[in-house]
Amino acid sequence: MNTRAEGSAGASTAQGITEGEIAAGLRALGLTERSTALVHTSLRSFGWVEGGAEAVCRALLDACGTVLLPAGAGDHTRMPAPPGLVRPHNAYWNAVSWADFEQALDRAVPYSPERPVDRYLGAVPEAMRALGCAERGAHPLFAFQAAGEHARTLLEAESPDRPLAPIEALAELDGDVVLLGVSHEANTAIHLAEQRLGRSRFYRYAKVAAGVWAEFPNLGGESHRFDDIEPALRPATTEVRIGACRARRVGVRDLLAAVTEVVRADPAALLCPDPACRCGAALAQRLAYVRDRRV
Template identity: 60%
Template structure:
């Protein structure tokens, strides 16, 4: 295997092949997509993350990618501030908290996207004209026709609002080599259903920090929605990667149906996990009529 992750004799994936795969999914210049991705899932890609980003921007009218900045801006909770079922850690002393504030960066539009989001969102940010939300932790980057509509709706107390904007545009969740555990849209469904939300902490300026509400929880059981979503999903393979397209409306509907049928759906039973905190903080779910 070479340094690019290609096995002997395995052809490289090209930008044209990725673009062809996206078009095979039915995407075009009228499409608005919320993209979650893994570059390594493709195998070796000529041009790397920039090629994947370029294919997305060339094919789709509006491309939205997660752009979290927790690695740079995130902080522990200050000592003594404990919200019920918040599932987070506190600095032991104010001195420890102040040191964390000093080390952290305040949000700025040129902060890199967290590596956990994958390499493609950062390639979109660096390589294409875009707009970016200003939430200190839970961000999005959008490029294309509807970018302003998507980015403009986010507020500090509604970090997932851009997903609503994608839904209103008739948009899709696009999974490139990743599973539903990467799908932030399912978190939006949980929040609409009254499932517990979390407070988190970030640096917002020189020596200044803020508590930020309505941050989503765990996602490690979200692939349990796969059977319900499969009939509503279009799928192709490019290189080694599964490319899956499902409408945001269908993802929200499947998640709602699962939680209405079982209030513990998509949550694990580990008492030490944020799943337990989300369950204890959950409001009753009203069944659909």
């Protein structure tokens, strides 16, 4: 595990980049054994990695005191809303009939920590789950996994109605968000800042046991315009190259403050103008929140 490579930190070779080089790059980014970091990753961004996604996991565990990774299993548990259940500004679809809903319930699988991590999150979170050294939360749609000193603190913050609470706990610990080869579109913490302002709070549905489904509030919405936050975060961001990977680190408190500022200034910030997109529902939530509470 502590196979720090010879040679310069983060330099990739014809054979690809090694676990030791990735760990050195993460240290150059500012991560230490005292760091607590929520990490979003693209394995492909590194180029060829000796040992693949597992090597990236081991480098993270080596360089960083506590690692928090997304670990949702919605690919397996997700359900449509039942017929007739329409929440305002919820941007979701209903089963067309109860027969279709029952079929969806048959097809879905209840959450358990052994379920594979959702594929859209990339190869690294699933590799971390498979390694077996991280604990995993219990949210059927939006679990996290964590390893290291503060893993319990982060995961125990989660509850069925507060899937993003581990990021609240990360902020209390003055942790970091680390983006490895991904843009802010992968930056889940932005959803937390939105939700604190009444925006991007969606109800979603999951199978929770044989023949049983449930509704879960406060799931985040669309993120395809989140990279618009980049200029506002630049002063607070540390950036290095790890092989071919653009690696960035920003304190989660700085991140939440920056998003809060831009959304307060413009309720449509970090959203697209397409009325058919979930962005429109998120904006409507924010406008209703401002109207009702004037904040």
